[in-house]
Amino acid sequence: MSTPAAQHAPGRTPGGGTAARARGLTKAYGSGETAVLALDAVDVDIARGRFTAVMGPSGSGKSTLMHCLAGLDTVSAGRVWLGGTEITGLRERELTRLRRDRIGFVFQSFNLVPTLTAAENITLPMDIAGRRPDARWLDQVVDTLGLRPRLAHRPAQLSGGQQQRVACARALASRPELVLADEPTGNLDSRTGREVLAFLRGAVDDLGQTVVMVTHDPGAAAHSDLVLFLADGRIVDEMPEPTAEAVLERMRVLPAGGPREPGSVPVRRRPGAGRTAEED
Numbered sequence: 001m002s003t004p005a006a007q008h009a010p011g012r013t014p015g016g017g018t019a020a021r022a023r024g025l026t027k028a029y030g031s032g033e034t035a036v037l038a039l040d041a042v043d044v045d046i047a048r049g050r051f052t053a054v055m056g057p058s059g060s061g062k063s064t065l066m067h068c069l070a071g072l073d074t075v076s077a078g079r080v081w082l083g084g085t086e087i088t089g090l091r092e093r094e095l096t097r098l099r100r101d102r103i104g105f106v107f108q109s110f111n112l113v114p115t116l117t118a119a120e121n122i123t124l125p126m127d128i129a130g131r132r133p134d135a136r137w138l139d140q141v142v143d144t145l146g147l148r149p150r151l152a153h154r155p156a157q158l159s160g161g162q163q164q165r166v167a168c169a170r171a172l173a174s175r176p177e178l179v180l181a182d183e184p185t186g187n188l189d190s191r192t193g194r195e196v197l198a199f200l201r202g203a204v205d206d207l208g209q210t211v212v213m214v215t216h217d218p219g220a221a222a223h224s225d226l227v228l229f230l231a232d233g234r235i236v237d238e239m240p241e242p243t244a245e246a247v248l249e250r251m252r253v254l255p256a257g258g259p260r261e262p263g264s265v266p267v268r269r270r271p272g273a274g275r276t277a278e279e280d
């Protein structure tokens with residue numbers, strides 16, 4: 001469970017498919033002279049049952065991509081699907097329900113409720129939704145994350161790594177179709193960070209979950225099955241079975257990134273960029 005993805009057998013999980021998909025996904029912030037193009041006609045397929053990392057320089061559009069895939073942000077152009085559901089065009093109420101029922105989120109700052117126990121934090125989103133957790137699934141998640149002895153503890157009684165494990169369990173509790181993790185190890189020391197990555201890896205390998213993780217850390221990306229490299233709002237490359245060294249090397253030659261004005265640079269696509277997982 002704790003082995004980097006490079007040591008896992010390559011190939012898709014049985015019954016794979018696409019958990020999320022975007023075509024021509026474009027996001028501009030602002031308008032006129034101050035407008036910036038955060039995403040520029042991105043095509044992406046997120047393979048079901050796999051662990052995908054998103055890397056790129058600061059300002060390259062990683063968080064925007066994540067937010068658009070989750071329906072947390074509106075798109076300027078293009079289409080986004082979660083499974084078979086097109087989310088572009090859904091009303092806010094439908095989006096709220098879709099996020100609650102079908103997507104799990106893990107953030108850099110664990111976002112736990114301090115007055116609740118670990119167990120209560122884990123089931124909170126389902127409690128709010130009036131949904132009953134599947135007890136067997138929840139047991140599996142709690143055991144995979146090694147949280148059984150900590151369930152009665154409040155966040156302040158847990159280490160940072162344990163708190164992030166609780167946040168991971170909360171994201172997995174409803175057995176979502178997609179788990180989105182934005183810099184999940186950003187606030188952790190390297191040892192506890194590796195622990196959390198091993199658990200995310202376990203969520204994919206042992207529980208069949210689909211995880212997309214934004215990270216700046218090549219070592220974290222090495223736990224994934226596939227790294228997508230963003231630069232200037234475009235997917236410029238991808239790397240299956242990444243190693244930390246290969247990711248670091250690839251990052252060195254990425255453009256410095258940052259937003260730019262719409263239309264200021266002609267759309268030019270590297271060979272293979274935006275290729276779908278199906279086509280590999």
Ligand SMILES: Nc1ncnc2c1ncn2[C@@H]1O[C@H](COP(=O)(O)OP(=O)(O)OP(=O)(O)O)[C@@H](O)[C@H]1O
Nearest residue numbers: 029036038057058059060061062063064065258259
């Ligand atoms: N709410 C916003 N309003 C205006 N511009 C925004 C907004 N959100 C993002 N941007 C712009 O879009 C660009 C892409 O932002 P995004 O946060 O997706 O980049 P990132 O790759 O996640 O960066 P970082 O690694 O620093 O978190 C940013 O550089 C920023 O200028």
